[in-house]
Amino acid sequence: MIHLHMTEDVICVEGNVVRSGLKVGTVYSFLVDGMLIDTGPQSLEDDFISFYKNNSFDLVTLTHSHEDHSGNAPWIQANRNVPIYVHPEGIDICTQSSPYPKYRQITWGVRKEFQAMPLGDMIQSRRQEWTVIYTPGHAHDHVSLLHEDTGRLFSGDLFVSTKTKVIMESESIPVIMESIRTLLSYDFESMFCCHAGYIQNGKGMMKQKLDYLDNLYGEVKNLHKDGLTIAEINQKLFPKKYPIIAFSGGEWDSLHIIFSIISSIEKTHVN
Numbered sequence: 637m638i639h640l641h642m643t644e645d646v647i648c649v650e651g652n653v654v655r656s657g658l659k660v661g662t663v664y665s666f667l668v669d670g671m672l673i674d675t676g677p678q679s680l681e682d683d684f685i686s687f688y689k690n691n692s693f694d695l696v697t698l699t700h701s702h703e704d705h706s707g708n709a710p711w712i713q714a715n716r717n718v719p720i721y722v723h724p725e726g727i728d729i730c731t732q733s734s735p736y737p738k739y740r741q742i743t744w745g746v747r748k749e750f751q752a753m754p755l756g757d758m759i760q761s762r763r764q765e766w767t768v769i770y771t772p773g774h775a776h777d778h779v780s781l782l783h784e785d786t787g788r789l790f791s792g793d794l795f796v797s798t799k800t801k802v803i804m805e806s807e808s809i810p811v812i813m814e815s816i817r818t819l820l821s822y823d824f825e826s827m828f829c830c831h832a833g834y835i836q837n838g839k840g841m842m843k844q845k846l847d848y849l850d851n852l853y854g855e856v857k858n859l860h861k862d863g864l865t866i867a868e869i870n871q872k873l874f875p876k877k878y879p880i881i882a883f884s885g886g887e888w889d890s891l892h893i894i895f896s897i898i899s900s901i902e903k904t905h906v907n
Contacts, residue, residue: 697766
């Protein structure tokens with residue numbers, strides 16, 4: 637099911653995936669000035685198609701190619717004559733059908749292949765020009781979109797929450813931290829997050845996340861220096877075992893947080 641909210645001239649499309657009466661996932665798409673930012677998951681295709689048919693847009697910009705963000709891009713490509721853009725790093729994966737594990741297919745649906753065009757440093761909607769900021773870490777092809785005149789930032793999955801407890805094996809905390817520092821060098825106020833929705837004090841909340849990750853990095857570094865193993869550090873800092881760890885077969889785990897930080901520390905030490 638989807639719910640629509642209008643905030644700062646932005647239509648926020650909140651998509652909730654429900655299984656056996658329980659909400660198992662929430663993801664947002666946004667429509668602003670004739671530009672659709674992300675498409676929602678294929679598992680909510682019928683709801684999103686209804687939205688698409690009742691709203692006009694001239695282009696689609698993907699913050700990244702993950703299936704909860706690109707799941708309905710194939711339908712749009714087949715039924716609406718509009719271009720779909722993604723960072724160049726994501727073009728190849730968009731041409732693949734369901735290139736992700738079974739548990740993610742169960743949650744977000746089976747995304748078919750589609751053809752996307754490469755994003756540049758800027759993108760133009762109907763009346764507004766947007767700065768495209770490369771912000772990897774969560775995904776290799778992740779971007780954030782900033783309208784500098786209004787200070788509106790669309791942050792994809794870079795924020796999500798201030799306190800990260802688990803990440804995917806492919807993610808990197810140090811790279812995420814660097815991407816947040818990049819964003820914080822820009823002037824922005826409100827933030828539209830693809831999982832948390834609208835955040836009025838966007839820059840302040842993003843700073844809180846960076847502070848948390850900075851402190852976490854320092855804790856891991858000190859424990860590693862004291863000779864603790866990755867498993868021992870993980871048990872000390874993240875004793876709780878979140879359900880997604882077992883559900884994802886370990887693709888999501890707090891262990892990946894520790895590993896990515898230690899890998900960065902050891903790489904820096906070697907260099």
